[in-house]
Amino acid sequence: MSITLVIFSCILLVTLAITYWAAKRTATAADFYAASGSLTAAQNGFALAGDWCSAAAFLGFTGLTALYGMDGAFYGLGPLVAFCTVLFLIAEPLRNSGKYTLGDVIRSRMHTRTSLLAAITGTVVVNFAYLMPQMAGAGVLVQLLTGIPYNLAVIFVGISMIIYVAFGGMLATTWVQIVKAALMLGAGTIILLLALSLVHFNPLSFFANVEAKYGANYLAPGNYLKNPFDQISLGLGYVLGLAGLPHVMTRFYTVPDARTARRSVVWVMFLAGAFFVATTLFGLAAADFVGQDAIRAADKGGNLTLPLLAQHLGGGKGSFGGELMLGFVSAVAVATILAVVSALTLSTSSTIAHDFYANWLKGGKVDGKREVRIARVTAVVIGLLAIALGILAQGVNVAVLVILAICVAASANFPVLILSLFWRRFNTAGVVCGMAAGLTSSVILACIGPAMRGGDAVWPLVNPTIVSMPLGFLGAVLGTLLAGRDPDNEKRFDAFLMQVHTGVSHD
Amino acid sequence: MSLNEARTNAAHDAVRSLVAAKFRYLTPMTLTFMISYIGLTAVAGFAKSWMTVKVAGPLTLGFALIFFNYILSWALALIYEHVANKVFDPLAAKAVAARRESMT
Numbered sequence: 001m002s003i004t005l006v007i008f009s010c011i012l013l014v015t016l017a018i019t020y021w022a023a024k025r026t027a028t029a030a031d032f033y034a035a036s037g038s039l040t041a042a043q044n045g046f047a048l049a050g051d052w053c054s055a056a057a058f059l060g061f062t063g064l065t066a067l068y069g070m071d072g073a074f075y076g077l078g079p080l081v082a083f084c085t086v087l088f089l090i091a092e093p094l095r096n097s098g099k100y101t102l103g104d105v106i107r108s109r110m111h112t113r114t115s116l117l118a119a120i121t122g123t124v125v126v127n128f129a130y131l132m133p134q135m136a137g138a139g140v141l142v143q144l145l146t147g148i149p150y151n152l153a154v155i156f157v158g159i160s161m162i163i164y165v166a167f168g169g170m171l172a173t174t175w176v177q178i179v180k181a182a183l184m185l186g187a188g189t190i191i192l193l194l195a196l197s198l199v200h201f202n203p204l205s206f207f208a209n210v211e212a213k214y215g216a217n218y219l220a221p222g223n224y225l226k227n228p229f230d231q232i233s234l235g236l237g238y239v240l241g242l243a244g245l246p247h248v249m250t251r252f253y254t255v256p257d258a259r260t261a262r263r264s265v266v267w268v269m270f271l272a273g274a275f276f277v278a279t280t281l282f283g284l285a286a287a288d289f290v291g292q293d294a295i296r297a298a299d300k301g302g303n304l305t306l307p308l309l310a311q312h313l314g315g316g317k318g319s320f321g322g323e324l325m326l327g328f329v330s331a332v333a334v335a336t337i338l339a340v341v342s343a344l345t346l347s348t349s350s351t352i353a354h355d356f357y358a359n360w361l362k363g364g365k366v367d368g369k370r371e372v373r374i375a376r377v378t379a380v381v382i383g384l385l386a387i388a389l390g391i392l393a394q395g396v397n398v399a400v401l402v403i404l405a406i407c408v409a410a411s412a413n414f415p416v417l418i419l420s421l422f423w424r425r426f427n428t429a430g431v432v433c434g435m436a437a438g439l440t441s442s443v444i445l446a447c448i449g450p451a452m453r454g455g456d457a458v459w460p461l462v463n464p465t466i467v468s469m470p471l472g473f474l475g476a477v478l479g480t481l482l483a484g485r486d487p488d489n490e491k492r493f494d495a496f497l498m499q500v501h502t503g504v505s506h507d
Numbered sequence: 508m509s510l511n512e513a514r515t516n517a518a519h520d521a522v523r524s525l526v527a528a529k530f531r532y533l534t535p536m537t538l539t540f541m542i543s544y545i546g547l548t549a550v551a552g553f554a555k556s557w558m559t560v561k562v563a564g565p566l567t568l569g570f571a572l573i574f575f576n577y578i579l580s581w582a583l584a585l586i587y588e589h590v591a592n593k594v595f596d597p598l599a600a601k602a603v604a605a606r607r608e609s610m611t
Contacts, residue, residue, distance in 0.1 A: 021603035084540045208565035220559045221551035228552025494519040502599045
């Protein structure tokens with residue numbers, strides 16, 4: 001425990017120093033929301049990896065693989081494949097057509113306040129649905145990893161993210177993510193090398209060992225996701241949902257041009273992808289070396305699998321090497337949470353200050369200094385709200401919110417975004433109906449499904465994306481067609497296409 | 508039609524041929540990873556027994572396909588970057604030049 005706290009204190013000091021440095025360089029709206037578009041592809045690639053690998057990825061995938069075999073490996077693969085969608089269809093158009101937010105893209109396509117409001121709704125709902133379980137998870141994990149009580153842990157995490165975001169804006173958030181990603185990949189590399197050294201660098205031995213220990217069924221699918229449609233729905237949620245997560249997509253505004261945005265996606269695919277594939281091996285190695293019983297004894301959900309594996313590889317419980325590795329991995333896990341909640345807070349405060357206040361309420365006629373001040377205050381308010389929600393969420397089943405975040409992203413934000421970018425006839429009514437259909441069907445199906453109601457579920461699937469995503473598209477298309485044609489909007493589309501695909505703005 | 512309008516249309520046509528080129532490359536690439544990945548989840552859901560067939564020592568078909576999808580994603584990312592640099596960027600530059608002409 002104490003080693004964890006010492007190592008984590010060092011990480012915290014580094015991130016605070018970064019924030020101090022970043023705060024002096026953050027004055028304008030462009031600084032605060034997008035670090036002035038000054039990052040390199042490698043920097044943004046690392047930051048994307050820091051952003052996208054939440055504690056669920058760092059600790060969860062390993063635990064799921066250790067306890068349930070192949071289904072855990074599916075959890076690792078989806079988040080990588082998702083970047084194919086982002087790379088092919090989303091990253092460069094976003095960089096070219098927006099300034100700071102998803103709302104910017106929709107606004108420059110539709111030129112209406114109503115469509116902007118729909119984009120703000122999608123952003124805020126997804127971010128809060130993502131933020132609340134992260135806070136609750138932070139409380140549980142910090143308590144497990146360091147012994148600090150739940151409420152105190154939530155308050156600590158909340159205050160740290162408020163400091164990063166309110167003072168350092170996007171620049172501080174980015175570097176916190178880069179530091180976290182470097183630590184995470186470093187820890188992963190050490191664990192991988194140590195684990196492989198025990199099996200003569202033949203990863204296939206893990207498969208033979210776990211099959212001998214737990215039987216052939218352990219390596220079969222369906223041990224965690226019992227319903228076959230859930231398997232597919234999870235996959236769809238990932239592949240289309242990532243592109244609808246505003247806190248990840250805003251990262252493309254931090255680079256100078258589309259080419260750099262493209263290159264940064266290739267970076268994150270190799271960095272995060274290597275880590276994800278490693279989590280599958282970590283899970284099998286942990287099932288082999290640590291054993292499922294010991295993993296379940298430490299935490300029912302398997303969240304401590306990776307720290308326990310690190311402890312084992314370092315020399316085992318009680319040894320200096322073992323405790324050092326345990327402390328290191330636990331500290332990195334806490335840093336992981338901090339990086340993700342900071343990005344969510346920043347993205348939410350951006351949409352409220354920039355989309356809602358500056359563009360919706362004031363029609364874009366706002367002094368930049370004032371807008372930044374409002375963004376900072378909003379970040380503090382969101383942070384405090386997140387702390388309160390995190391404390392209230394203790395002991396409440398937040399699993400449904402995790403599903404909801406990715407499901408709404410895939411079913412509401414993604415259809416609206418992709419149709420805005422590629423469909424000439426798409427109009428404001430389509431934006432509103434698509435957002436409404438995707439959002440309400442996700443919320444209703446998630447709330448009557450097993451994640452919320454357990455055995456009493458009225459609806460059989462944990463993840464409703466397979467139904468709600470088509471409904472989101474259907475709503476968007478029907479809304480567009482029912483509203484009739486809008487010649488001005490369709491005529492503007494050529495200029496919009498020019499901006500989306502070349503970055504040259506029409507005015 | 509005035510000269511200016513003709514030039515504006517030329518600029519729009521240049522963008523449309525860029526978009527057409529993107530669709531030409533990206534449709535098969537998107538279908539490839541969607542079918543490979545979503546197809547794999549469908550097989551995992553509905554044809555479990557296939558997934559446990561051994562393909563190389565203790566490695567099952569399921570895990571082999573999971574690892575294959577990692578490789579496929581990385582390969583597609585590199586192919587995309589190459590195509591974007593070699594095909595899309597020059598077409599985009601052409602569109603920008605056509606647009607600049609329409610502004611003069």
